[in-house]
Amino acid sequence: xxxxxxxxxxxxxxxxxxxxxxxxxxxxxxxxxxxxxxxxxxxxxxxxxxxxxxxxxxxxxxxxxxxxxxxxxxxxxxxxxxxxxxxxxxxxxxxxxxxxxxxxxxxxxxxxxxxxxxxxxxxxxxxxxxxxxxxxxxxxxxxxxxxxxxxxxxxxxxxxxxxxxxxxxxxxxxxxxxxxxxxxxxxxxxxxxxxxxxxxxxxxxxxxxxxxxxxxxxxxxxxxxxxxxxxxxxxxxxxxxxxxxxxxxxxxxxxxxxxxxxxxxxxxxxxxxxxxxxxxxxxxxxxxxxxxxxxxxxxxxxxxxxxxxxxxxxxxxxxxxxxxxxxxxxxxxxxxxxxxxxxxxxxxxxxxxxxxxxxxxxxxxxxxxxxxxxxx
Numbered sequence: 001x002x003x004x005x006x007x008x009x010x011x012x013x014x015x016x017x018x019x020x021x022x023x024x025x026x027x028x029x030x031x032x033x034x035x036x037x038x039x040x041x042x043x044x045x046x047x048x049x050x051x052x053x054x055x056x057x058x059x060x061x062x063x064x065x066x067x068x069x070x071x072x073x074x075x076x077x078x079x080x081x082x083x084x085x086x087x088x089x090x091x092x093x094x095x096x097x098x099x100x101x102x103x104x105x106x107x108x109x110x111x112x113x114x115x116x117x118x119x120x121x122x123x124x125x126x127x128x129x130x131x132x133x134x135x136x137x138x139x140x141x142x143x144x145x146x147x148x149x150x151x152x153x154x155x156x157x158x159x160x161x162x163x164x165x166x167x168x169x170x171x172x173x174x175x176x177x178x179x180x181x182x183x184x185x186x187x188x189x190x191x192x193x194x195x196x197x198x199x200x201x202x203x204x205x206x207x208x209x210x211x212x213x214x215x216x217x218x219x220x221x222x223x224x225x226x227x228x229x230x231x232x233x234x235x236x237x238x239x240x241x242x243x244x245x246x247x248x249x250x251x252x253x254x255x256x257x258x259x260x261x262x263x264x265x266x267x268x269x270x271x272x273x274x275x276x277x278x279x280x281x282x283x284x285x286x287x288x289x290x291x292x293x294x295x296x297x298x299x300x301x302x303x304x305x306x307x308x309x310x311x312x313x314x315x316x317x318x319x320x321x322x323x324x325x326x327x328x329x330x331x332x333x334x335x336x337x338x339x340x341x342x343x344x345x346x347x348x349x350x351x352x353x354x355x356x357x358x359x360x361x362x363x364x365x366x367x368x369x370x371x372x373x374x375x376x
Contacts, residue, residue, distance in 0.1 A: 106179025120254030199227035279321035
């Protein structure tokens with residue numbers, strides 16, 4: 001089955017490693033691919049609440065995700081990674097400008113946000129045991145980064161590999177996942193745990209995020225930018241610390257239930273479905289078959305064969321995705337036709353217009369004008 005690449009890490013191993021001395025415990029990439037698993041609605045609900053606090057209506061925040069407010073309140077609802085990414089993309093778009101909400105949003109992810117996974121962490125015997133459980137069952141979280149843990153001198157370092165997504169979306173996800181991890185570490189290890197350093201690969205923003213001050217007061221550090229990797233570090237003396245709410249029975253039960261939940265949430269999607277899921281994420285349209293095969297950690301030949309067995313092709317799926325995204329983008333009057341063509345991966349406006357006429361029989365200018373009139 002096609003497994004889209006989850007994240008880029010320095011060595012491209014595609015694995016999560018926990019180093020115990022010099023001996024890493026490896027967790028295979030297939031277990032960690034966020035595309036392969038369903039997730040609960042808790043994160044999407046948190047994102048919508050965050051947007052509504054800033055004057056954004058729920059309907060545009062959920063647009064294109066296939067989700068409704070009642071579904072977000074239903075504990076039995078499960079959604080795909082693409083659906084949550086659509087909500088995040090809407091949040092960033094509605095913020096009208098380069099937003100730095102990532103850290104601020106991440107600080108809202110407490111252990112109770114994660115359900116069983118979170119309770120498994122706080123009932124673990126030690127901080128190290130909690131981290132081992134955390135990495136083993138990472139798909140039960142809302143992370144889109146590839147998280148690894150290793151020891152570096154006197155420090156324990158969590159690194160966050162970046163997902164192959166649009167730059168603004170990628171930056172938001174890295175900042176959110178790192179701030180959420182810092183919040184969890186403090187809740188697990190205790191209020192005296194201080195983050196020794198917080199480094200981001202992205203360049204320093206012109207205006208520091210509002211949450212940077214809160215980060216300093218909460219964790220004793222302020223983020224630095226332009227680093228080689230995204231990472232947060234803390235004193236490794238905390239790793240063997242016994243946790244105050246440790247309970248071996250509860251921990252064993254959570255471990256068992258997490259295993260069962262992980263298996264239940266495995267999407268078992270077809271190759272075509274996974275390609276559609278990736279292409280539905282704003283800013284993630286792969287330009288050709290080779291790029292999609294690379295993202296899926298497979299060969300062009302294998303990808304082509306699997307799609308053919310499912311009575312489709314990458315060209316058909318790409319056209320389907322572009323058509324749907326074009327229809328949606330044309331409703332946004334702030335986007336020029338040239339910008340839409342560029343976002344969809346067309347060489348120029350002329351190529352986009354010709355493709356659009358094949359899809360709808362009319363030029364995109366006419367389609368946009370007709371839609372505006374109908375909306376009045």
